[in-house]
Amino acid sequence: MAAAAAVSISTASKALNDTGRMGSETRERVKRIAAEIGYRPNALARGLLSKRSFTIGLLTNDTYGRFTLPVMAGISDALVDHGVSVFLCAIEDDPALAQIHVDAMLDKQVDGIIATGKRLDRRLPVDLSNLHVPVVYAFTEGTQNSVTFRSDDEQGARLAVEWLVNIGRRRIAHITGPEDFFSVRERAGAYHEVAGHREPVLYGVWSESWGHEAVEQLWKRPGEKPDALFCGNDQIARGAVDALRERGVKVPQDVSVIGFDNWEIVAAQTRPPLTTVDMELKELGRQAGLTVLALAEGRPVEPGVRKLPCRLIVRQSCGG
Amino acid sequence: MAAAAAVSISTASKALNDTGRMGSETRERVKRIAAEIGYRPNALARGLLSKRSFTIGLLTNDTYGRFTLPVMAGISDALVDHGVSVFLCAIEDDPALAQIHVDAMLDKQVDGIIATGKRLDRRLPVDLSNLHVPVVYAFTEGTQNSVTFRSDDEQGARLAVEWLVNIGRRRIAHITGPEDFFSVRERAGAYHEVAGHREPVLYGVWSESWGHEAVEQLWKRPGEKPDALFCGNDQIARGAVDALRERGVKVPQDVSVIGFDNWEIVAAQTRPPLTTVDMELKELGRQAGLTVLALAEGRPVEPGVRKLPCRLIVRQSCGG
């Protein structure tokens, strides 16, 4: 303890925390000696007393981290300045494992929990609604009266389709994922609204091969071919681009293609690199982090669903 | 506290921990009541006394988590049974940020630190060599006298090339990443040894487009074409497969292609799906987790570099 090294006992605490009454030369001396011996207070002891562990838990069922990692980066980015560290718990879809991790986090007195996932319209396999610590949901379905952050998929889709319209495309097709995804329906709705129903929506799965196959279907149909494809994610877009190339259709000259997610590893490696919609997951994580911190500190936060706007990332697959 | 709810005071502790002397009916009663009221001991208070926080820190500079996530999954998998939680700290390549995170972890009295990265032959931008907590390195360069876990890239490469030889391929080319990567040189060494120098090694970058371009180079050369490609990672392999398809070369009939990393998102989505070498990162993480736990508990661990064997994942890009 700094006390022993320096002179006094609990006076050290007051000196280092700039609290209490004391001579300024004593305060300075204690601080100097503390710095010299590299004294750092024990966060466990501090937490025991203050009821704040400066620790939060991040719960996710997104094994590959595609969505979780950007969210995590945002959370960490926002909280590191406040001295808060993050427990990451990957729970797959295993309720028992999830419960174990939640219990472990609670035992360690986390100041709050952020739940995140891989899908907006599904809950994590564990009930977090009656915990005595604040819970914030990010990119996963929350509970009644909770704070939930999600991307505004409708606005994102609108952004994409309007872009295609603005560069002069008229026959825009929409190739997307399974219709039971809420975000698929939201994006399709925006597509219909902006594009005006000129082309049908092709529902499928989230894979390159579906993008490939959907292009086959579209180009086998009689009549005019689409001059633009709005794809439900970057993998589908990539499959579509590959299929178009194989058919000798030029991207972006003959057909513009636009993706969703801005999953760099796919979007940037496609030839040509994909124009796509970024869901701003890092910003989403940042806000979730600040919110759980606010709740932990007792500041009031309005419950409800917060939709964060998406952003269009322009690369070369659209021309225009 | 359970004490208040039940009857006595510190007796509760002894009852719940099965220590001390006491009547079995008292012990049972305390346990029962504790279970009823859902009592869970405060890990902070426990840690203060026991000097064990049941917490470790995972430090990584692998932003996209391609390598870190499987390692993390293994660590968590190994340690969750021991009640240990993991702080994940993504430090990019920022020394100042790294130091902040390390300090925060030490303040929180982590029982140990695991350092991981995206490259075997580079250190993290922070010195962990003189900490008073154990440090284990996994998939990143460690320090003198430390415990380091890494994949056996030489053995992995051997596995791949031997497989190609065994299915009858004779003109095996090796397209790989930058020569300054230690693992690139190790893999190339094994390739030379097994394949017998029949083809040159093409060094480049870790991208699909390099795989694509390398195939162009190989097929533009006069003389016999390769009948197999051993690629330095799955992205290169994927670029190569795409280039071959565009040239009308059939995979796997005419040419076998084999990748490295088993990055499912690339390997499984390639047409045909890639046969590839898996570095068993999850197992690597598991062992790193158990090792740091052993060190934290004071059990002796031999320092040194532990090479873990790779495994061949057979899909359809090789035939045979």
Place this chain on the structure above:
DNA sequence: GTGGCATGAGAAAACCTTTTCTCACTTGAC
């Protein structure tokens, strides 16, 4: 010179466990 007050610094309690120590009571043996 004495009473009041401001000031600086240490003492003590609290946070929640675990562990060791102590004490009262029971039992068995002589």
Place this chain on the structure above:
DNA sequence: GTCAAGTGAGAAAAGGTTTTCTCATGCCAC
């Protein structure tokens, strides 16, 4: 009937910090 040993359970200390309380000193004013 007394003594030793054994048993059950509570008391107390410790762990490192923060916060409140107390006390001693010195100063000013009267």
